[in-house]
Amino acid sequence: MRALRLLEWRSDPVLVEVEEPRPSPGQVVVRIGGAGACHSDLHLMREFQAGQVGWGPPFTLGHENAGWVHALGPGVAELEIGQPVAVYGPWGCGTCQRCRLGIETYCENPRGAPVPGGGGGLGLDGGMAEYMLVPAARHLLPLPDGLDPVAAAPLTDAGLTPYHAIRRSWAKLSPDATAVVIGVGGLGHLGVQILKATTAARVVAVDTRPEALALARACGADVTVSPGHAAVAEIREASRGRGADLVLDFVGNDATLALGVAVARTMGDLTVVGLGGGTLPISFFSVPYEVSVQTTYWGSRPELAEVLELGARGLVRVRVTTFPLERAMDAYRQLERGGLEGRAVIVPHG
């Protein structure tokens, strides 16, 4: 079968012929219906280097995946061949307390995981191929009626990651609150919709690209703002002078972190999701009182079930552009140039 593989850090992936995977006991092979192209893959191709994470190339890209059960290893009784499924991407040890709660992102026994801190498309073979090996049946969630694999794939990361970041701040997102979304790409356009679907907070979206701001409005953003010297005043005005109860930074460079802290309300949350490599100096007078700053990584398996439900009920709709496997690199190039709306999804089977 064909697979798009990253052979070394800081290189473009290549489409090569590899052997079709076969499931050992407890494992499942999924026929890929869709594999999303995440900006994190560009960070892997351009910036990551040996020793930065506990895994490395070669592996097949694609960490947001959905498809149909293709082959079951001995002992897997809870799935049926042909069943549509979404792949929960972070694969932990499965037995530590975090993994038992479905929070495999924060596995406390990473040496017991298939690769420490990774998963399919992140150290192990992912979904930019015709078939993908999933090491345990617990990582597969049946798709609810009304959701096909192409729409479901981005929900497993571009949907799940903002959902997790928003859900942990729900208590602060009362109807008089303001949430700011910085970066309205794959994650951000779903972040805006998740805020609108699960809270009554006012939503302000920020992006450098006018098309992304138009997408934000189509996704329900109440106010859109271009970064620049007027941005802080515009966001403060949109929040009736109070500032943002939640800032979701889907970029994470020095400029967006500085903007985030400048618009945060006292007691607000500044949640950094983007891998932009920026830093935020913190001192007693540099941050509004009781602002919490955190990074978040992906989300939990129960949260993925909730995101799939939002998708199946049409409360969250992924803007998808599909590409065949042989054009996957075009998808990444468009993503890199800022030429995509929403998410690119690779569809390996016609």
Ligand code: NAD
């Ligand atoms: P994307 O390229 O689809 O979207 C990024 C958006 O940010 C684009 O619309 C772009 O125009 C906008 N942007 C860029 N610079 C900006 C600036 N200075 N100010 C305002 N907007 C700006 O990317 P994506 O796939 O949505 O991923 C976003 C980030 O999140 C990436 O860094 C990715 O690696 C990271 N990510 C993190 C996690 C996690 O678990 N923490 C999960 C997935 C992705």
Ligand code: ZN
């Ligand atoms: Zn990702």
Ligand code: ZN
């Ligand atoms: Zn674990």
